[in-house]
Amino acid sequence: MNKLTLLFTGIFLTFGSAWVGLVAYPVANLGQMQPLPNEETGGVNPPTVSGLAIAGQKVYAANGCMECHTQQVRPDPFSTDIAKQLGKRQTVPRDEIREHTPFLGEYRIGQDLSNYGARQTDAAAIHRHLYSPTSVTPWSNMPSYSYLYEYRKIVSQPSAHAIQGLTGSRAPKPGYEVVPTQQAEALVAYLLSLNQNYPLPESPEPTAK
Amino acid sequence: MTSHTPSNEPPNGESPAPNAPVLREGPEPSEKRAPVPFWLIILSAVIIFWAGIHLALNSGGFQANVYNPSLVSWSGGGSGGPAVAPDPKVIGKRLFSQNCAVCHQGSGMGVAGQFPPLVASEWVVGGAWVGDNHLVKILLAGMQGPVQVKGNTYNNAMPPWSQLKDDQIAAILTYIRSEWGNAAVPITADYVKTVRAASGDRKDPWTQKELKAIPAETIPAGGAAPAAPAAPAPAAPPAA
């Protein structure tokens, strides 16, 4: 019996050490981060995002976008992310505070999205890409998210929200239109909000060589 | 005890008859006590040593707000260049308050009639015949007897501070020469070392008379000797 106590104590201590270091420590040290004031705009860094963009996080999670897309810019000189213009600086914990869950990702089956909203500011283009990736980028290996859109017959007059400029095999037939659902609108709002191009003191931009 | 297994076991209460797979089983396992191979111990030690080095070099000083280990590290390596030495004035201020402020006061004004002031004192920033070498000598061996400071005469004794290291003395002097409106060039640790060597092993406190006999030296504004890496006093003169 004595030996079981010893064994149990040993397991408790080894497991507990990592629990303190890797669970309690981040809760205490990273769990109450505040945005920093932005003196230029009078706002904060990271900036607040719209409610629609926050709803879009749920759509992003539900469809497992994280399975293929990372959202982390790794620092120099460990990686070449900054040289590849995925972002201007390393992603740090304060960048995540608007998120419900940080979508860091493990695979770059698709491109990194940390600063997608800085590269792509046109909502209609994102809708086209989500609805029919290969008609925008022929070599894309992204599946279509057409189920987030409604393909319907135009009744009386076309919807103001319908996606314009669809080409290729998924283009709507004459008299039909493709209208984003609320989910698609939220997802696009979220993607547009992905932008880490604001300064944070703990993440200096690497100086040009 | 009821068994739900669909096997050919007897009903409740009796021990089931051992089936064929159970009957052909070997004994319950146990362990021998062969020693751990020596090479495994050595290899483990090497791996653990490597892990320790890795931790020291890549942990950003174990701070919660360092996310890129190449910016801050214990080794001072990485893209950040050599480790930044602490500001010598900060060290000097701490040493001053620990050792000197009792008499000369934190304000550097001293106590009228007892302890001479350091602010704008010719002994600190240099005067007609007082040089930087005198200042260092006083710190190393102390001073006693009447002394004229800013026109007032004081008659007291200052103990020697030779137990402080060269860089500590340099830090204190650099501090008092740049604080309270004083603006003399910093004293380097190398200069203190030079003066200490020139004084030999003198332990007796100086008198004003003795010091006056020694010609004044001034530490060149550019820094007489290049500061050693450990020296807290920067080699370059401060902009202020």
Added chain:
Amino acid sequence: MSNDQSSQPDTLNSAERATIDSSVAAPVILFFGTAIFWLLFGSVFELISAIKLVWPCFLDGCALLTYGRTSVVSVNALAFGWATPAAIGIGLWLTARLCRVELARYKSLLAAGIIWNIGTFVGVAGIFVGDNTSISHLNFPGYATHILLLAFILIAVWAIVTFNHRKSGPLYVSQWFLVAGFFSFPWLYATASQLLVWNPIQASAQPAIAAWFAGGFFNLWLAPMGLAAAFYLIPKAVGRQINSNHLSLVAFWSLLLFGAWSGTSRLIGGPLPAWMVSVGVAASVMMIIPALAVALNLHFTLDGHYAAMSWSPALRFTITGVSMLVFTWVFTAINSLPAVSSVTNFSDITRALNLLGYYGFFSMTAFGAIYYIVPRLTGKEWPSSCLISWHFWLATTGVLLAVSVLILGGLIQGFALHDIGVTFRSSMDFIFPFRFVAALAALLIVCANLAFALVFAGLHWSLRRPGTAPALIAVREENSQEPVAV
């Protein structure tokens, strides 16, 4: 045989074994049977996901079957539908056997098994309908996590009671691993669920905890349970003692300490304080120590007796599985070095190492244990040695093929992702043929699992009369000295 001799290693006689076995049979068979269903389910979705990586238009445009859901479903069905129940089933039987205790209340365990499967079903359904939490290995929505944890508490209570009533004296190495596993899993799962799913803390603190959980789930839950089985089955099947108690001690404590800290190495370069990553890297590299200690200990135990692998299904699967665990830890150590991970990070090498660990090690070891345990519980022999042989070769070929092509392809992809002069499109083009072969390998794995399910179902539907000779997958040499303890 009386209890006063219980400190002797082999006082457990056949009658006692039979009594103990029959007392745990129902829940263990329940856990195994449902686990095999989820194994098939998960591997089919793994195949679908692998095909989708090659042909994105495969089953396209359907919300339920988008890649982001099928791959998450496969990972979680395999982790919580297959691996965890299989580990629990193995753990229940080993605990009862090693503690020499008849199971007092098997109904609570049956309830736990049923509740667990309801939880898994609810979780998988939750992912399909869009309640994926998007946290690796914790994708089940919160309402499913509660159910799973409830089921595990029943099991943990049983395990504590059993260990307290144990009859044997000194604890055997498998018992250390069992205690570690049964202790770690609820702590890991409850902590991670509470802080990430039920009442999520601020997202800035979440990545470290998610990485801690993902590392702990493998190194502190599946690995100890698999090793408990290996350290029990291997010496029994070849009729030898484990070579060295000291090596077992080294393996156990180094696994616990380094395994607990190793998770954060996967977040290198990520938004995490630098020291947390470097601790993870250091711990992952130090996992070479338990890897070598396990490998040497079992090798010295088996030395000269490897021939038994050729006819004993249990031994063949278990030894293959443990070898792959050793490779998993060594490869993970290499892959954690910053110089390596700066290239391989985010590439398909991560997929390869997950496959090697979860399927190559854990599933293979669990197959071996199930091949050993179930005939004892049911009194029936496996119906077809031919199918078992197919199972082994399909599974081994599948996992080794997938792992090798994904490591090779992942290296090329990683260099393309790392090189400033290479476009992202090139990284996709380079990896394509390797993903194609990996999809074929996923098909082999599905076939292997199907063969296993058929063997298991055949045993239960009595396709072969009880009491016949054991199913050996190769003819045993007549003059062999080895026991037929399969």
